[in-house]
Amino acid sequence: MTQVGTPKHDQIPIGEVAKPPFARLPDPLAMFARRADRLKSLAERHELRSYLAFLAELCGIQHRLQDGLADADPPAADAIARAREFGMPPLDRARFTRDAALDAAWQRLLAMADEMAMPDSARLALARVKASGAVAEAAMIGAVLSNAIPVEALAEHVFVAAVLQVHFAHLASQLDAKTLVPIGDGVCPACGSPPVSSMVVGWRGAHASRFCACSLCGTLWNYPRVKCTLCGATQGIAYQEIAGGPGTIKAETCESCRGYVKILHQQNDPLLDPLADDVATLALDLLVRDLGYRRGAVNPFLLGY
Numbered sequence: 001m002t003q004v005g006t007p008k009h010d011q012i013p014i015g016e017v018a019k020p021p022f023a024r025l026p027d028p029l030a031m032f033a034r035r036a037d038r039l040k041s042l043a044e045r046h047e048l049r050s051y052l053a054f055l056a057e058l059c060g061i062q063h064r065l066q067d068g069l070a071d072a073d074p075p076a077a078d079a080i081a082r083a084r085e086f087g088m089p090p091l092d093r094a095r096f097t098r099d100a101a102l103d104a105a106w107q108r109l110l111a112m113a114d115e116m117a118m119p120d121s122a123r124l125a126l127a128r129v130k131a132s133g134a135v136a137e138a139a140m141i142g143a144v145l146s147n148a149i150p151v152e153a154l155a156e157h158v159f160v161a162a163v164l165q166v167h168f169a170h171l172a173s174q175l176d177a178k179t180l181v182p183i184g185d186g187v188c189p190a191c192g193s194p195p196v197s198s199m200v201v202g203w204r205g206a207h208a209s210r211f212c213a214c215s216l217c218g219t220l221w222n223y224p225r226v227k228c229t230l231c232g233a234t235q236g237i238a239y240q241e242i243a244g245g246p247g248t249i250k251a252e253t254c255e256s257c258r259g260y261v262k263i264l265h266q267q268n269d270p271l272l273d274p275l276a277d278d279v280a281t282l283a284l285d286l287l288v289r290d291l292g293y294r295r296g297a298v299n300p301f302l303l304g305y
């Protein structure tokens, strides 16, 4: 089902002028718990039931890791100021260096994952991650941070991505949202990652505004509606959805770059989660791919795409 042009079903309530903040930093304590709950409820009566239930448990671990998380070294104030001056993200993932806080989170997450119920293939992948030496670990971290996860090792990288999400969300939550500036189309202003999806929100004071959701640190950044989140084009934007669906999740396609990113209408369904609902709508990816569009979003938890 295709819809072209301006979405018309989300008028702003009278008296509520939307003045969205440019960025909203993640609240890791709430984010991972909500995501785990969402995945658990999505798993019920879903064809990807066992995988979504596995991810729900993994996000539950991401949440439990928050208790006792080692202090990560936030960037110094002058480094943040310099990044801002040069239009760079303050937590630039391209220049990430491993530290003691990441190592501690890594060890704890793998130990907790040992207790999880999971399919044999995931269990084997977990064992491979645990048996990796420093060089292999660095390669896996590099693959996640450069969106170059090898297709034959997706299962291993799910665990590595989970650790990195915890680490970067923790760092991002300590930033001052007011210091963040736009870096470019499809780039998180906190860490430089691409979006996992975008959301039209129903927040008070920002009703019907659209935010891109970072695939790594969870920061949300304001972005105009009906504009390609990948290349910034405003012409040739259309919306695809699965026929007969609830109309709350669509693929925003762009004729200029032939890419697409999903857009979630959270103002109509507050339970929608930018990462969980992306995984659970794999059928929409397959539909849009068949139409010749390239997936522009990044989601290390998306299965077999």
Ligand SMILES: [Zn+2]
Pocket (backbone or CB within 6 Å): 172, 188, 189, 190, 191, 192, 193, 214, 215, 216, 217, 218, 219
């Ligand atoms: Zn980010």
Ligand SMILES: [Zn+2]
Pocket (backbone or CB within 6 Å): 228, 229, 230, 231, 232, 233, 254, 255, 256, 257, 258, 259
């Ligand atoms: Zn585009």
